[in-house]
Amino acid sequence: MPPKITNSTAWQQAELLMQPAFIRVVDNLRKHLDQSSWKGTYHDVLIWPPGTTNETKDLVTQLLQEIETATPEQSEEIKHTLTRLPIPHPGYHLLLQYQEQQISVDLWDICYQVCFINYSSENMAVDIDTNLIDEFGEVDWQYLEEKTKQLVKQVFDNLPEI
Template sequence: MKPQFQDQVAWVQAELLMQPAFIRLLDNIRKQLDQSDWKGTYQDVQTWPEGTPEAIQAQVKHLQAELATASPEQAAEIEQALAHLPTPFPGYLLCLEKQDQQVQIDLWELCYQVCFRNYLVFQDSSDPQAVEIDTSLIDDEMGEVDWNRLDDKARQLIEQVFTNLPAR
């Protein structure tokens, strides 16, 4: 679920945290994979706004494919048509595999769990609420990322993910 922000300050704080959190998650995933029997790969996916019908998704994909080979005139028309349609945003899956077991984990969801307080509570709510930034990850005096706290939270989350993987 794409997070909603309470105000511009929360948006700026999220921008500050998201990229470093994503990097720390990937690094901690790598470390866990090195110590695990699981093999991991990453997969790019398109995530659509909630409620986007399959027909609209197919139309957007078709127009995007046409755009790759379109003349400049055609490209302008296609871009104008795309501007009026929902736009998918990039998503990333961690695909884990061990023997005959497979698990897919949405990396943005993990990133949100690191950056926001009680993210799972917001995610499970039927009433979309603004997320609350975990400001403990931002150094109060400098207004910069507290890398130690960020790394600790990312490490703990990834350790929990790997601990909860099916055992066999």
């Protein structure tokens, strides 16, 4: 689940940082993949709230497809039904493969670790890592690159031995 940002200043800082962090994460992953035996493919995924049943996922998916071709009246009815159901948020994963082994890496999770202090998926309330912003209110590119390199290195360091 995406982190909860608690105030407008933090929201503005997150908006400033997320795109550069994502670009640095993808670039650093590419650099590691170039030197690795692991192969990687990127995938759009849907992240469902915890405890969502497969039946509910199927129903929501079906309704989201039906809304595309629904009449205005049907569309309103579908939207009303969807307000009572869990809705997934989009995610972006890197599937790492080596022979029979597969590891899925959540790119947004890495970005959140870059942008926020002590981020974990269990602790949704977050604080911006203000070291990523220089005294002029701009991205500190050097610190962003160093932190991103460290986190991406951890991903590859934690892969199973090959």
